[in-house]
Amino acid sequence: MRPFFMLLLLSLVFPVMAQIYRYVDADGNTGYSNQPPDGVEAHPIELPQLNRAESQLSGEPQPSARASSPEQPRTTYEVLKITGLPTTEALRANDGTFTVNVLIKPRLQGAHRLRLWLDDQPYGQSGNVPVLQLVNIDRGQHRLAVQVIDGDEVVQQSPTVTFTVQRVHKR
Structure with missing residues (x-):
């Protein structure tokens, strides 16, 4: 049970990377899939990274948006x-x-x-x-x-x- 739990935790740590393929079927319709279809020329697509979080390495807290600069205009509602x-x-x-x-x-x-x-x-x-x-x-x-x-x-x-x-x- 313990090895299964560790494997499950490790699977959550590593990001899931899947390749997406673009292809055109016999009727001329463009399709997308995570597996290249048989008998059709499929091209891999490069997708941009969706989310990225920067970690704060220093022990100093980052300044809040409110304290960033006194000259900054306040958000108001129209x-x-x-x-x-x-x-x-x-x-x-x-x-x-x-x-x-x-x-x-x-x-x-x-x-x-x-x-x-x-x-x-x-x-x-x-x-x-x-x-x-x-x-x-x-x-x-x-x-x-x-x-x-x-x-x-x-x-x-x-x-x-x-x-x-x-x-x-x-x-």
């Missing part, structure tokens, strides 16, 4: 705004729960997260989904924005949207 909120009439939410959508272009990048900013305070947990839910929001007028954050750092903030929540009081 479009970042909240949609799905009525601004000319009250939002009816009897229990104060509703969702908002975030329109963001291009897509959220890397470790960036979305965080709501309700009435000048962070609201809820940050996430990477552009549909965000607010729960048990009091009736009245509120201000809402969305921030793109990277850790604790604010990358960009949307324009603030002012809206009114209407809750019906049941007796």
